[in-house]
Amino acid sequence: MYHQLVDYIHNNKDTLLEKWMESMKDQADERIVKVVSDQVFTRTSREFVDLLNSNLVNDQDFSTKLEDFAAKVIRLGWPLTFVTKGMQAFSKIIFEGMREEGAVPDERLIEFGEVFEKWMTPLYNEVINVYTETWEKTVSLQKIALQELSAPLIPVFEKISVLPLVGTIDTERAKLIMENLLTGTVKHRAEVVLIDITGVPVVDTMVAHHIIQAAEAVRLVGAKCMLVGIRPEIAQTIVNLGINLNQIITTSTLRKGIEAALEYTNRKIVELEG
Missing domain, CATH: 3.30.750.24 (STAS domain)
Known part of the structure; x- marks a missing residue:
């Protein structure tokens, strides 16, 4: 069942990305859509989907990629709520897509749910932790910079x-x-x-x-x-x-x-x- 999940995401990556972007644009705050150009939003969204996929195939560089992505989306102004909603939306699109194609028969729904949960839950927690740490580090550096500039003689x-x-x-x-x-x-x-x-x-x-x-x-x-x-x-x-x-x-x-x-x-x- 795990290999079916990997194969489905790999074979339908472009379709999944398109559906995910449509879903997230509907949910996104106007500030996120207006400030970030369509080209940047598309590129960043593709990186996000690739990031989720790299964890699925046990990419050894996943942690580094996650830190780089977190720093990038913080600069773009993506709030943590938007990122977590993105993961939830991606999960839903995959789950529904595999059911529609018959890749997950009803009698194996429980088994698939367990496999899916083992993939998403650790990933969800790790994304939140890295995003929070990166945000705190960014704020700390900004505070130091502001302090250095706030009272020059x-x-x-x-x-x-x-x-x-x-x-x-x-x-x-x-x-x-x-x-x-x-x-x-x-x-x-x-x-x-x-x-x-x-x-x-x-x-x-x-x-x-x-x-x-x-x-x-x-x-x-x-x-x-x-x-x-x-x-x-x-x-x-x-x-x-x-x-x-x-x-x-x-x-x-x-x-x-x-x-x-x-x-x-x-x-x-x-x-x-x-």
Whole structure:
């Protein structure tokens, strides 16, 4: 019965693929169909069916192929639910196709069901495990990359560096900001550090506390800290919260902050005629 299953899939691969694609396009989220071109969807679907088939014939490279496929479909945006539905749909198409052709007589349905279950269940579990592990690895790498890019201290002039902040600041990110700020201040030998909060949507008590701590830490390593990019609504929030920023020089824009930093280091911006 097992060999009949193998032979049926091998001899009807193109037909199975066509039926599977029709079934999955009906079930797919619009985002999956629209974002991925028909050519890519067809190629990826063929790889998926080949992958299921390679496990059936005990391909020694199956695990490697599965990991590569999982990484690919994650990049394409295929959610795990879509992949698992795909396996269920493929199983149903094979089962119904073999019954229609008479390859599975009624008196051997139980035997065939057991063979089918022994093939699909371990495969189903392995696909889920590899997909989950690959997804977690991808998310972890993306998180590390975002963290590395989320708080860079940029030297813009000699002795002057800028720390542009974008997005929400939580406790974990505040620690990273502090580390990058102190390390960069010493590394670039900065005398003035400008913390630019133009891209920070909300400044509450916790965010202000982290900024004050960062400014104090910069002062302790021998540099001056300025807070720039304070929009009117942010200024109003700071006043309403009663946050004391008296020890920190503040400006409304990064440009004004750089001008103030240049003055502090005995320099200024001049316009040349002609």
